[in-house]
Amino acid sequence: MAGRVTMADIAEMAGVTKSTVSRYFNGGYVKEETREKIRKAAKAHGYSPNTFARLKARESGMVGVVVPSLNSKISSRVITSIDRYLREEGYETLIKNSDHQIQLELANIRRLMSLNVDGILISSISIVEEHRELIRNSPVPVVVLAQEYPEGISVVDDDYQAGFVMGQYVGRTNPKHTAYLSVTEEDQAVGVVRRRGVLDGLKSCGVENVRVLIGDYSYESGQNMTGQLLEEGPADAIICATDRLAFGAYRVLHDRGLSIPDDVSVAAFGGYDESSLLTPRLTTVKFDSYAVGYLGAETLLKCIRREPVPKKQVVGFQLIEGESVRLL
Amino acid sequence: MAGRVTMADIAEMAGVTKSTVSRYFNGGYVKEETREKIRKAAKAHGYSPNTFARLKARESGMVGVVVPSLNSKISSRVITSIDRYLREEGYETLIKNSDHQIQLELANIRRLMSLNVDGILISSISIVEEHRELIRNSPVPVVVLAQEYPEGISVVDDDYQAGFVMGQYVGRTNPKHTAYLSVTEEDQAVGVVRRRGVLDGLKSCGVENVRVLIGDYSYESGQNMTGQLLEEGPADAIICATDRLAFGAYRVLHDRGLSIPDDVSVAAFGGYDESSLLTPRLTTVKFDSYAVGYLGAETLLKCIRREPVPKKQVVGFQLIEGESVRLL
DNA sequence: CTGAAAGCGCTTACAG
DNA sequence: CTGAAAGCGCTTACAG
Numbered sequence: 001m002a003g004r005v006t007m008a009d010i011a012e013m014a015g016v017t018k019s020t021v022s023r024y025f026n027g028g029y030v031k032e033e034t035r036e037k038i039r040k041a042a043k044a045h046g047y048s049p050n051t052f053a054r055l056k057a058r059e060s061g062m063v064g065v066v067v068p069s070l071n072s073k074i075s076s077r078v079i080t081s082i083d084r085y086l087r088e089e090g091y092e093t094l095i096k097n098s099d100h101q102i103q104l105e106l107a108n109i110r111r112l113m114s115l116n117v118d119g120i121l122i123s124s125i126s127i128v129e130e131h132r133e134l135i136r137n138s139p140v141p142v143v144v145l146a147q148e149y150p151e152g153i154s155v156v157d158d159d160y161q162a163g164f165v166m167g168q169y170v171g172r173t174n175p176k177h178t179a180y181l182s183v184t185e186e187d188q189a190v191g192v193v194r195r196r197g198v199l200d201g202l203k204s205c206g207v208e209n210v211r212v213l214i215g216d217y218s219y220e221s222g223q224n225m226t227g228q229l230l231e232e233g234p235a236d237a238i239i240c241a242t243d244r245l246a247f248g249a250y251r252v253l254h255d256r257g258l259s260i261p262d263d264v265s266v267a268a269f270g271g272y273d274e275s276s277l278l279t280p281r282l283t284t285v286k287f288d289s290y291a292v293g294y295l296g297a298e299t300l301l302k303c304i305r306r307e308p309v310p311k312k313q314v315v316g317f318q319l320i321e322g323e324s325v326r327l328l
Numbered sequence: 329m330a331g332r333v334t335m336a337d338i339a340e341m342a343g344v345t346k347s348t349v350s351r352y353f354n355g356g357y358v359k360e361e362t363r364e365k366i367r368k369a370a371k372a373h374g375y376s377p378n379t380f381a382r383l384k385a386r387e388s389g390m391v392g393v394v395v396p397s398l399n400s401k402i403s404s405r406v407i408t409s410i411d412r413y414l415r416e417e418g419y420e421t422l423i424k425n426s427d428h429q430i431q432l433e434l435a436n437i438r439r440l441m442s443l444n445v446d447g448i449l450i451s452s453i454s455i456v457e458e459h460r461e462l463i464r465n466s467p468v469p470v471v472v473l474a475q476e477y478p479e480g481i482s483v484v485d486d487d488y489q490a491g492f493v494m495g496q497y498v499g500r501t502n503p504k505h506t507a508y509l510s511v512t513e514e515d516q517a518v519g520v521v522r523r524r525g526v527l528d529g530l531k532s533c534g535v536e537n538v539r540v541l542i543g544d545y546s547y548e549s550g551q552n553m554t555g556q557l558l559e560e561g562p563a564d565a566i567i568c569a570t571d572r573l574a575f576g577a578y579r580v581l582h583d584r585g586l587s588i589p590d591d592v593s594v595a596a597f598g599g600y601d602e603s604s605l606l607t608p609r610l611t612t613v614k615f616d617s618y619a620v621g622y623l624g625a626e627t628l629l630k631c632i633r634r635e636p637v638p639k640k641q642v643v644g645f646q647l648i649e650g651e652s653v654r655l656l
Numbered sequence: 657c658t659g660a661a662a663g664c665g666c667t668t669a670c671a672g
Numbered sequence: 673c674t675g676a677a678a679g680c681g682c683t684t685a686c687a688g
Contacts, residue, residue, distance in 0.1 A: 006682085008681075017658075018659095018681085018682075019660080019684085020657090020659075021682095022682065022683060023657095023658085023683095025682095026683080028657095029658090030657075031657055031658085034658085046462070048441065049442060049682070050442055050681060051380075051439075051442045051443050052380050052382070052442075052443065052444045052680090053664090053682040054682060056663070056664045056665095056682070056684065057684090069408075070398070070404050070408050071404045071405070071408055076404065077399070079425070080397075080398050080399055083398070083425050083427065084427065087427075093425070094422055094423075095423040096421075096423070097407070097408070097423070099411065099412065111379075111420065113376065114377060114378055114379045114380075115379050115380065116378060116379070133374070137374040247601070247602065250605055251604075251605065273575070274575065274605075277579065277606055278606075278607075279606075279607040334666085335665060336665075344674075345675050346666075346667090346675095347667085347668085347674070349666095350667060351673095351674085354667080357673060358673075359673055362674085377665085377666070378664095378666070379666095380664090381664070381665035381667090382680090384667040
């Protein structure tokens, strides 16, 4: 592990000034002959310019992405999609994980700004006042993913419609004791909007008195909520805010000898590959997370290039019918 | 979205010089009174120092992590674990995705170096000569995860032993037509070492003539290989290099009306949460990916602090017995 | 096609 | 406890 070689060193070896070497690395005009000398010198020392010293450069070529988790299927899809798009467009992606902590998310945003990225994509669990302030004062464009953000630019899933459609789908089967396993309201998109959709969809079929339990995003939480639910009384339909929660429900229902869907219908949101492997296959809504990532990245680049962009883009979803809901 | 405020601006507002402001932000001595003025000025403009300008700082406080994918359970676990550990220790994590492309992986490593990170963790699918050169010339410490790297420092899973144990487990059931669904040899750990373990384990029970198919890491690949396998002849035991491949096998076997494990035993490596939800539950080896991440991060920090570290650390695994292997 | 010079925003001994 | 000054490694008009 060698010492640091600088542009001045390379310039000296190539018998030119650092201006020329700088141009070489930034696509400026350099005579083929000179170019060759620089290439050799750089190669010999494995030299690449120190990005940190590009103080005067207007653009860093980097885009920051903040995600709430690296453990979730959805985040994985969104980031993968963003990353691929940006790479194609010649941008670097810097990924920061907030691990479901708002304070960390804010710190990540600040950090990316201080890293001089050209723009930021935020996939947030929850937009709080500090976000607004941070985004308002941002020196670079910011696009918010998966959460409504009326003050700025966002790309969102159609959580309400998806919830409504699923609510109707289950509501039509005429359940007597329906429950919705949700997450905290901190997460606007999932904890508030999706839930409202589900409840409204159910109501449109005459299903009221829905028990709503609140947990987090984990498998264990799905198990706990289901356990609690069964203790509190009978249940013949459980809609889960995410597939992972449904996995927990499956486990508990299986363990108690309850049959899906004969005793209890289960449905969820996510559309993970694994969900189709469950027995019975899980009925679920699949959001187009790749589209969220793709559109988000595309929109951000447009902002960076000062092209006009829509304030809000809503991507589609798809109801995937499994066999986990008892049809009439 | 406002213009950029600099340290000099803050200094002027607070009525001090930038030396003092710099000290303020780097934990140097500043009188409480002065401190307060600076805090206010900074707050008023949402100022945070531009990391890029810390040209003279010896340490950046950042660690780079290169992963082969953001879509895999294992990578997710490893990164999450790294990220948490480093954060606790006051370091930033910069994540770069190589999307299973060696060239991209190399570019990512170079990029992180030019970003002045204090150290790099590489979770590579395959170490090629260019890696060795890059790592040899690295100005900062590098720790390799999940792949053997005799020339340097690594943290690895015990792929051979895990393979052997699984080979034996299946071998003891006396299968007549055994197959191993593998990935390309490019991936030393999984494609070569794990496979050798499996084959040796089987052999130790007298099982030879194992059909080995090669695919990639996808669900689809699991389906394709299983389909091909069944076309080529009978099969009563399939060991898959990863759980995801086993998911594909499950789907195809189900679709063809073959029973697991009565007609065909299936086993794999991964230990994903979802695997225990399959019917029948998948028999799988769970590697301790959190430990890989944790130990990797810890080891890297020790390198950065010039403390002594082991050249190679091997983490454990666990055979999780499901019901997918027909026992005698 | 290339160089000299100023400057980017910060850090760091060194004085005081 | 704080400031003046040099410097980090690069970029960028501007000459030539």
